[in-house]
Amino acid sequence: MSQITCFTNTIICGDARDKLKELPAKSVNCLVTSPPYFKQRNYAVENQIGAENEPAEYIDNLLTIFAECHRVLTDDGTFWLNLGDKYIDGELLGMPWRVALALKGQGWLLRSDIIWHKPNAMPSSVKNRPTTDHEYLFLFVKNKNYYYDVDAIREPHVTFTEKSKMKGGRNHFGKVNGTPEDGKYGGNPNLHNGRWDQAFHPKGRNRRTVWSISLSKFREAHFAVFPEKLVELCVKAGCPPQGVVLDPFIGSGTVAVVAQKLGRQYIGIDCNAQYCDMARSRLTQLPLLV
Numbered sequence: 001m002s003q004i005t006c007f008t009n010t011i012i013c014g015d016a017r018d019k020l021k022e023l024p025a026k027s028v029n030c031l032v033t034s035p036p037y038f039k040q041r042n043y044a045v046e047n048q049i050g051a052e053n054e055p056a057e058y059i060d061n062l063l064t065i066f067a068e069c070h071r072v073l074t075d076d077g078t079f080w081l082n083l084g085d086k087y088i089d090g091e092l093l094g095m096p097w098r099v100a101l102a103l104k105g106q107g108w109l110l111r112s113d114i115i116w117h118k119p120n121a122m123p124s125s126v127k128n129r130p131t132t133d134h135e136y137l138f139l140f141v142k143n144k145n146y147y148y149d150v151d152a153i154r155e156p157h158v159t160f161t162e163k164s165k166m167k168g169g170r171n172h173f174g175k176v177n178g179t180p181e182d183g184k185y186g187g188n189p190n191l192h193n194g195r196w197d198q199a200f201h202p203k204g205r206n207r208r209t210v211w212s213i214s215l216s217k218f219r220e221a222h223f224a225v226f227p228e229k230l231v232e233l234c235v236k237a238g239c240p241p242q243g244v245v246l247d248p249f250i251g252s253g254t255v256a257v258v259a260q261k262l263g264r265q266y267i268g269i270d271c272n273a274q275y276c277d278m279a280r281s282r283l284t285q286l287p288l289l290v
């Protein structure tokens, strides 16, 4: 378990490469972050990530930051990394996967590549390829044994319902008027745990890897802001109650806001002083942690 330090529940203004070094080892349970994308936006600050000339330089800078993140994360911690891709001279860079593979090389274990599908993505005028409406959300961990609350983010069953008439449906209950539990332990052996989870688990089926979540409407920020729903899923599954969530690129403060709403602690870092103020002001509008 992480410890409460003088850094918890603060927004720290400065370059993540410097500020992360001040945090104690193993002091955060969960990282949720969206770094600036390569050559996407000018955050008007010296030392900003994303303005590098070459992809390799960008990846190196991210690796420096994520090496420090590895140090400050507890051994059972989770790291959720959101990255989008970019076309340069008509060619897709494949940047999310380049970064993901570099992180695997750094010792992180990749547990999931989640597609964040954006139903309200910006339309585009391209006529020679599909319009992009997704980004990646990678789940990395330090060790095979890590905190993950599967029940906290289950989703509604869609394939079967208790009244389903699909072939062999009744057998899934073991017998007519049986219960899903009967079906699981005494019924059709065809009902292996995975199928039971998919069809009958009372809290819904295990969440899938395509998350359809609309873009955020937080208009104060002039850059891409996390939708709260996306962060909520990461925090609920990847951070124990009262644990500490870190975002080294906090921007408008979404990760801190969600952490506080969900009864977790937060640490946010950003190199742009205006954004730090924006994050602090959003946080003051929330009820205090109990």
Ligand SMILES: C[S@@+](CC[C@H](N)C(=O)[O-])C[C@H]1O[C@@H](n2cnc3c(N)ncnc32)[C@H](O)[C@@H]1O
Binding pocket: 014, 015, 016, 017, 033, 034, 035, 036, 037, 043, 045, 047, 048, 049, 221, 223, 224, 225, 226, 248, 249, 250, 251, 252, 253, 254, 255, 269, 270, 271, 272, 275
């Ligand atoms: C994509 S935005 C993050 C938005 C955030 N997820 C939100 O919901 O508002 C990336 C942020 O990284 C910050 N940033 C860029 N380079 C940085 C660095 N070297 N250290 C810390 N923050 C940096 C930018 O100022 C910007 O606020």
